[in-house]
Amino acid sequence: MDNSLLYNWQSLLAVGIIILGLGVYAIVFFRNLVKIFLGLEVFSKGIALIFLAAGSANGKLALAQSFVVTYIVIEAVLATVALSLIVHTYQNYGTLDIRKLSKLKG
């Protein structure tokens, strides 16, 4: 690992922020609900990297690990509920396009 250029926490912080940017792009610019949630998953991966980079920087990697493990558990519950909501929305309205969904009334 000594000859690796990116094996330090500064590089991983930068990589985490880049992944956050990718997730924000998907959340903001896509219309499909599944794609928006996929952007949220990408966002959460960046958050995990940033947490671990910060934990490595402060010398508290165990605490950062416990936070990220908690976050992954919550992410799984979030994914289950959000995807069930998406399926429910498709069964009721027949579309996943957020523009068409926002035009629906009643």
Next chain:
Amino acid sequence: MIFDFLVISLIIMLTVAILSRSLLPAAIFLAFSSIVASVIFFLMQAMWVGIFEITIVAGLITVLFISAISLTKDLKEEVESDTPLYLFWPVFISFVFFVIWGVSSLAMPEGSFAHLGPDTFKQVLWGERKADIIGQIAIILVGIFGIAAFFRKPLHQASEASGPGDNASPTTPTTSEEE
């Protein structure tokens, strides 16, 4: 060298997952990126996060994604974004350079992963954060009850689906009017 390759391939896989026009390849690339991320976590000596990432994110959430995509029958539907693709790459590359410049210009102490601290993961999770475990269990229960609430059948549909043998029950309005 392996670590650099893994980090760069993680960014490439996530970019492909975001830019993919079809949903199923996007979900599969997200799963592959989770596997690569878990290897990165292992190499960062964060093995518990790696285990959780590879089991929950690469396993469970991918299955949920693919089942949701197949249930919504959008497997071949192409996903459009508001911005055209040629705008993405200049913005993305300039964002990458901005982030690298910003992180490198911060006055932070040098160091790779030398200072890992005296605590172990077990001590922190079961010693300092024992109350949070109860919170996690509560969140899992909230998820279970939430899904049960979303997919429960309405009462009139449940009585219709109960079969012809139950027609004589007093809850059905037709039989009660005839009597």
